[in-house]
Amino acid sequence: MKFNNVFSLSHILTAIFAFALLLGYGLSESSIKNTDTKVLVIGFDGMDPILLERLIKEGKMPNFERLMKTGGFKPLKTSIPPQSPVAWSNFITGMNPGGHGIFDFIHRETKTMIPYLSTSKTEDAKKKITIGDWAIPLSSGKVTLLRHGKAFWEVLEDHGVPTTIFRAPANFPPIDVPVVQLSGMGTPDIQGTYGTFSFYTDGNTNEFEDVSGGKVFPVRVMNNKVESKIFGPQNVFKKSKPQTFIDFSVFIDPENLVAKITVQDHQILLKEGEWSEWVALDFELIPFLESVSGICRFYLKEVRPDFKLYVTPVNIDPSSPAMPISTPDNYSEELYEELGFFYTQGIPEDTKALTEKVLEDSEFLEQANIVFKEELDMFDYELSKFKSGLLFFYFGRVDQLSHMFWRTMDSDHPAHEPATEHRMLIENIYQEADAVLKKALNQLDSNTTIIVISDHGFAPFYRSFNLNTWLKNEGYVSLVDDSEGGFLQNVDWSQTRAYGMGFNGLYLNLEGREIKGVVQPGVEKNALMEEISKKLLTIRDLETGKQVISRVYSAEEIYKGQYVKDAPDLIVGYNKGFRASTETVLGKFPKGLLKDNLDKWSGDHLIEAKFVPGILLSNKKIQSANPALYDIAPTILAEFGIPKQEWMVGKRVFNN
Amino acid sequence: MFGNKIKLDKDLLERCKLISEKRGYSSVEEFIAHTLEKELSAKETTSDEEEEEISKRLKGLGYL
Numbered sequence: 001m002k003f004n005n006v007f008s009l010s011h012i013l014t015a016i017f018a019f020a021l022l023l024g025y026g027l028s029e030s031s032i033k034n035t036d037t038k039v040l041v042i043g044f045d046g047m048d049p050i051l052l053e054r055l056i057k058e059g060k061m062p063n064f065e066r067l068m069k070t071g072g073f074k075p076l077k078t079s080i081p082p083q084s085p086v087a088w089s090n091f092i093t094g095m096n097p098g099g100h101g102i103f104d105f106i107h108r109e110t111k112t113m114i115p116y117l118s119t120s121k122t123e124d125a126k127k128k129i130t131i132g133d134w135a136i137p138l139s140s141g142k143v144t145l146l147r148h149g150k151a152f153w154e155v156l157e158d159h160g161v162p163t164t165i166f167r168a169p170a171n172f173p174p175i176d177v178p179v180v181q182l183s184g185m186g187t188p189d190i191q192g193t194y195g196t197f198s199f200y201t202d203g204n205t206n207e208f209e210d211v212s213g214g215k216v217f218p219v220r221v222m223n224n225k226v227e228s229k230i231f232g233p234q235n236v237f238k239k240s241k242p243q244t245f246i247d248f249s250v251f252i253d254p255e256n257l258v259a260k261i262t263v264q265d266h267q268i269l270l271k272e273g274e275w276s277e278w279v280a281l282d283f284e285l286i287p288f289l290e291s292v293s294g295i296c297r298f299y300l301k302e303v304r305p306d307f308k309l310y311v312t313p314v315n316i317d318p319s320s321p322a323m324p325i326s327t328p329d330n331y332s333e334e335l336y337e338e339l340g341f342f343y344t345q346g347i348p349e350d351t352k353a354l355t356e357k358v359l360e361d362s363e364f365l366e367q368a369n370i371v372f373k374e375e376l377d378m379f380d381y382e383l384s385k386f387k388s389g390l391l392f393f394y395f396g397r398v399d400q401l402s403h404m405f406w407r408t409m410d411s412d413h414p415a416h417e418p419a420t421e422h423r424m425l426i427e428n429i430y431q432e433a434d435a436v437l438k439k440a441l442n443q444l445d446s447n448t449t450i451i452v453i454s455d456h457g458f459a460p461f462y463r464s465f466n467l468n469t470w471l472k473n474e475g476y477v478s479l480v481d482d483s484e485g486g487f488l489q490n491v492d493w494s495q496t497r498a499y500g501m502g503f504n505g506l507y508l509n510l511e512g513r514e515i516k517g518v519v520q521p522g523v524e525k526n527a528l529m530e531e532i533s534k535k536l537l538t539i540r541d542l543e544t545g546k547q548v549i550s551r552v553y554s555a556e557e558i559y560k561g562q563y564v565k566d567a568p569d570l571i572v573g574y575n576k577g578f579r580a581s582t583e584t585v586l587g588k589f590p591k592g593l594l595k596d597n598l599d600k601w602s603g604d605h606l607i608e609a610k611f612v613p614g615i616l617l618s619n620k621k622i623q624s625a626n627p628a629l630y631d632i633a634p635t636i637l638a639e640f641g642i643p644k645q646e647w648m649v650g651k652r653v654f655n656n
Numbered sequence: 657m658f659g660n661k662i663k664l665d666k667d668l669l670e671r672c673k674l675i676s677e678k679r680g681y682s683s684v685e686e687f688i689a690h691t692l693e694k695e696l697s698a699k700e701t702t703s704d705e706e707e708e709e710i711s712k713r714l715k716g717l718g719y720l
Contacts, residue, residue, distance in 0.1 A: 105717060114710060117717070194716030212715035313716075351718035403718065487707060503719065582720045586711075601718060 035161060038448040039639045040440055041392045041632070043091075044433050045084060045169070046399025046605065048457035049075040049615045055430050063437040064617060067450065071620045075613035077628035078456040080558055081504035081571055082609045084185060084399070085119050085147075087455035087629055088169040093149035094633030094648030098559030100149040102170060103567050104502035106585065111515045113488045115501060115587065117194070119170045119186040120145055122323075124236050135239045143173050143323055148563060149647065152633035153179050153390065161640050162389030166382060169394065169455075172346060173324040181327045182335065184394055187346035189313040190233050190283070190294035190322065191243075195345050196313050199358045200228050200250075203306030213352025214313075221307050226250040230263065232283030232314055233292055233322070244283040244292070250309065257303040270300040275366065278341035280317055293317035295341050297370070301363065310358060312367075316344045338381055342374040349400035355600050361422055364404065372397050372432070379436065383443050390636065395436065401429050402458045406603025410460050414596040446619075449639050453632060454614035461597050461604035463541060464581035465548055467500040467572065469589050474535065479589060488587035494518065498532060498569075501587060503580050503606040505568030506532070529554055529569055536572065541594055548594070550575040551608045560649060573608030580606065616653070624653040 055061045056068065067073075079087040079097065081104065089095075089102040097103045107118040121144045125137030147170050153163045157179050165171065167184030174181035189195050197214035208216040219226045229245040248263035257272035268276045276298040282291045294314035301308035316322055318332035318341065325344055326332040335342065348371045354364040379393055407415040408422040440450060468488075471477045478495030479485065488499055493516035496509050508525055511517035519525055533552040541548055551573030559567055574580070579597075583590045605612040616627050624631060631650035637643070638652040664672070669684070676687030714720060 105719065106714065115714060116710070117713060189716075191712075193713050194718075196712065196716055212711075212720065213718070347718065349718075352716065355718070400718070487710065489707075585720060586714065604719070606719070 035388050035640065036447070037161075037640055038386065038388055038444070039390045039451065039636055040386070040444060040448055041390070041451045041453065041636065042437065042440065043088075043168075043392065043394045044398050044452065044454050044615075045394065045396045046402050046456060046458055047430070047433065047454035047615050048402070049073075049613055050457065051426070051430065052615055055427065060427065060431055061434045063434045063441055064452075066441065067437065067452065067617045067619055071618040072622035073615070073617045074622050074624075074627055075457075076453055076616040077626060078605075078609050078612060078614050079629060080553055080609045081573070082456040082605050082607070082612045083503060084455055085170045087614070088185070089119075089147050089149075090629040091453070091455065091632050092147070092151045092168060092170065094152060094630050094645065094650055095149050095561055096559055096630060096649055097561075097567060098555070098564040099561030099647060099649070100147050101563035101566060102147050103555075103571075104505050106502040106505075107566075108501045108507075110513055113491075113499075113501075113514070113587070115487060117186075118502075119147055120172050122188075122192055130239055133238055133240070135241075136237060141236065145171065145173055145175060147171075150645070151175055151177075152636055153177070153181075153392075155637060155642060155645055156390055156640065159640065159642050161642075162387075164382060164386070164389075164391045166378065166392060167346075167394040167396075168392060169346070174327045176327065179327060180331055182332060183325045183344075183346070185346040185396065187316070187325055187344060188323070189315055189345045190292065191231065191314065192233065193313070194347060195350060195352065197350055197353050197358065198230060198311040199353075200226065200309040200311070201306060202226070203308065208356065208358070211356045211358070213350075214356060214358060216358070219307065221252065224252040224254050226252070226307060226309075230281065230296065230311060230314065232281070232294055235285050237285050237290065244285065246281055246283060250307075252303060252307065259300055259303055259309075261298055261309075268298060270298065272300055272303045275299045275370065280319075280341070281314065292322045293320045294322075295344075299359075299363070299367070301359075310353065310363075312350065313345055315348075318342060318344050335378065335381070339374070339377050342378070343371055347396060347400065349396065351400055351404055351601060354404055361405075361420075361600075365422075365425075368397065368401060376436070379439065383440065386444075390640075395433070398429055398433060398454070402426055402603045403601050404603075406458065406460055407600065410602070412462070413460055413602050414462060415598050415600060415602050448619075450619045451632065451635070452615065452617040453629070455629065456605045456609075456614050457612040458603050458605055459576045459607055459611055461579050461602055462577040463548075463579075463594050464597050465539075465574065465578055466581050466584045466590055466593050467506065468584045468587065469591070470539065470593055471498055471500060471506075472589055473593075476532065477589075484583065484588045484590050486586060486588050490589070491587075497528060499587070500572075500580070500584050502568065503585055504572050504574075506570040506572055508569045510569075525569075533570060536570075539593075541578075543594070546577065547575050548578050549573065551610075561647075574606070576607060576611050578607065579604050618654070620654045622653050623655045624651070627653045 056065045079090045089100040093100045106115045108115050124141045125139045127138040128135040156163045157177050164180040169185030172183040172186040174183045200217045200219045202221050205218050227249050232244040234241045251260045261268040278295045284291045295317050296314045297312045299310040319336040349368045353359040405425045407413040408420045476498040478492040480492045508519045509517050536549045539548040553571040555567035631653050634644035634648050635652040673684045676684045681687040
C-alpha cells in the first residue's frame with residue numbers, strides 16, 4: 001500500500017493552534033537512461049474484439065487494420081472478474097488479483113461488513129484538538145492506494161527509463177516514484193465521490209426522489225432570479241464536519257432564453273442549451289487561512305417554462321490540487337498551464353446524469369465530447385513531448401459510451417428504442433478511436449513499438465439478478481426482518497453461511513475471518529463452496545429458460561499470491577445477458593430474483609471472463625497464442641531489455 | 657429493569673458494582689443499562705451516518 005499526505009495545514013500565530021504541513025513530493029534525482037527505445041501503449045477501455053474485427057472487415061478502421069497487418073491482432077484475456085480496477089491492476093503489476101489484492105470495484109470490511117471502493121481509502125487526521133466548533137488536526141489526513149504490488153513503471157524507473165503514465169486506472173493516489181503520472185479511474189471529485197452532479201430546477205422534482213450520483217435542488221424563480229448553493233468538501237476543521245458550500249445566483253432574462261450566473265468573482269452568461277467553460281471556486285474551510293479549490297462547469301438546460309441548470313461534479317482543481325493527483329506534484333499544474341482546466345475525476349463521463357434522466361442522450365454526448373476533446377488535447381501534448389522511453393495513455397470513452405448506448409444498436413435489449421438517432425453511435429466511437437491511433441502512427445517513427453490494448457470487451461446487460469435474495473431463498477442467509485435492508489445490515493449472522501458483496505463476489509461467513517463467522521474453515525468450508533457452486537449453475541431464467549450463471553470460480557483455484565486470503569471465496573461468472581443487480585451489490589434483499597434492465601446503462605462486462613476478452617494489437621508480431629493482460633507488463637519490460645520480474649505471472653507476447 | 661436475564665462474569669460484575677457506587681448510580685443494574693444505551697446509541701448513529709456517506713460514495717459509480 002502507498003501513503004500520501006492530503007491536507008495542507010499552516011501554523012497559526014497563537015500557541016493553541018498547530019497545523020501539520022502538506023508534505024509535497026520531492027522528486028529524487030534519478031539517472032535517466034539515454035535510451036532510443038520508445039514504447040507507446042494506448043489503452044482503450046472496453047474495446048471489444050468482435051466489434052473491432054467486424055469494423056475492420058467493413059473497412060471502417062483503417063489504422064487499426066494497418067497496425068494489425070504490420071504486427072498482429074489477438075483477443076486479450078481479461079481478468080477474473082472482468083472489472084476495470086481488477087483488469088487494469090493485472091496490467092499494471094503483471095500479477096493476478098491474488099497478487100495485487102483488487103478483486104472487485106467493491107470490497108467489504110470483515111469487522112463491520114460495510115462496503116468500500118476497493119482501490120483507495122481516505123482517512124481524516126486521527127489526532128485533533130477541539131476548540132468550540134473547531135476540530136483542528138494535529139497531523140495530516142491521508143489517502144492510500146490500496147492496490148498492492150509494484151507497478152511495471154516502478155521497475156522501468158529503477159532502470160532509469162523515462163516514463164509517462166497518463167490516467168492509468170487504479171492509480172490514485174499515484175505511487176510516489178519519480179515518474180510522470182496523472183491519476184485516472186478512482187480519482188474522486190472534491191466531495192470524495194466518484195462524481196456527484198448538481199441539478200437545480202423549479203420544475204417537478206418528483207421523478208428525482210431517489211437520485212444517485214447527484215443531487216437535485218428544488219429552487220424558486222423570484223423576480224427572474226434564482227438563488228442556491230454549490231456544495232464542496234466536508235469541512236474537516238469543524239467538529240460536525242459540515243459540507244462546505246458557495247452561494248450563487250442566476251439572473252434570468254425575462255424575454256430571451258438567456259441567464260447570467262454569478263458565483264464568487266465569476267459572471268457567466270449562457271444561452272439555453274449552452275455549456276460554460278470551467279469555473280474555479282474556493283471553498284472556505286478556515287476564514288482567510290484555509291480553503292480548497294474546485295472546478296465545475298454549468299449547463300443551462302432550460303430557461304423556461306421550467307428553469308433547469310446542471311452543474312458538473314466539482315472536480316479537484318489541477319492548478320491547485322487538494323489531493324495528490326500527479327507526480328511530480330506540479331505536473332497537473334503544468335498540464336493546466338498548457339491546456340487550461342480539465343476533468344480530474346477518474347471517470348469524467350457523467351453517466352449518472354443520463355441514467356437519472358437529468359441529461360438527455362444528446363446532452364450527455366455533449367458532456368462526453370467535452371471530456372474527449374480534453375483527452376485529445378492532452379494526447380497531442382504528450383505525443384509532442386514523447387522522445388524516449390514509455391508513454392501509456394488511457395481513453396475511457398469507448399467503455400462509458402458502450403455502457404450507455406448498447407441499447408441503441410441491440411434490438412433485443414429491453415431498453416431499445418427503434419427510432420433512436422444514435423444507432424450508429426458505438427460504431428462512430430470506434431472510428432474515433434481509429435483516428436486517435438492514426439495520430440500516433442503518423443507521428444511516431446517506425447522504431448517505436450506500439451501496443452494497443454483494452455481491459456475487457458462488452459456484452460448486453462438484459463437481466464439483473466439478485467444473488468443475495470437467491471442465497472436467502474436457499475437458506476444460506478437468515479434475515480432479522482423482511483425488509484430489503486442495505487449493506488447486509490439486516491442479516492442474522494449467527495444463522496448465515498454465505499453472502500454476496502460487490503458485482504461478482506460471494507463470500508462465506510467464515511469463522512476467524514468475518515466478525516461473526518459461523519462456517520468452519522477446512523472441510524465444512526470446502527463442502528459448502530462446492531454445494532453453492534453446483535446450485536448456482538442450475539439457476540434458470542424462468543422467462544427464457546437461459547442459464548443465469550455459466551461459471552463459478554473458487555479463489556484458490558484461479559488466484560495466486562499473498563492476498564488470495566482476502567478474495568471472495570467464490571467468483572460468480574454470469575452468463576451473457578445477465579449481471580448482478582445494483583441491490584444485491586449493495587447488500588440488499590429485494591423480492592424476486594430477476595428483472596429486466598430498463599436503464600440506459602445497457603451494456604456491461606461483469607460476467608464470465610471468457611465472454612468479454614479485450615484486444616491486443618501491435619506493430620510487432622504477437623507470438624503468444626493466448627495473450628493475457630498480465631503478459632503486458634513483462635512485454636513492456638522486455639522492450640527495454642529488462643527481464644520479467646519474479647512476481648509476474650505472465651510472459652512477454654513478442655519474441656524480441 | 658432487565659426483561660431477560662444476562663449472565664456476567666464475576667469479575668466483570670464486581671468492577672461494574674465498584675464503578676456504579678463511585679458514580680452514584682442507584683444500582684449496578686442502572687449503571688449497566690445506562691452504559692449499554694450510550695454504547696448502542698453511538699454505534700447506531702455512526703452506522704446511519706456511515707451508511708449515507710458510503711451510499712453517496714458508492715452510488716457515484718456508474719455501474720450502480
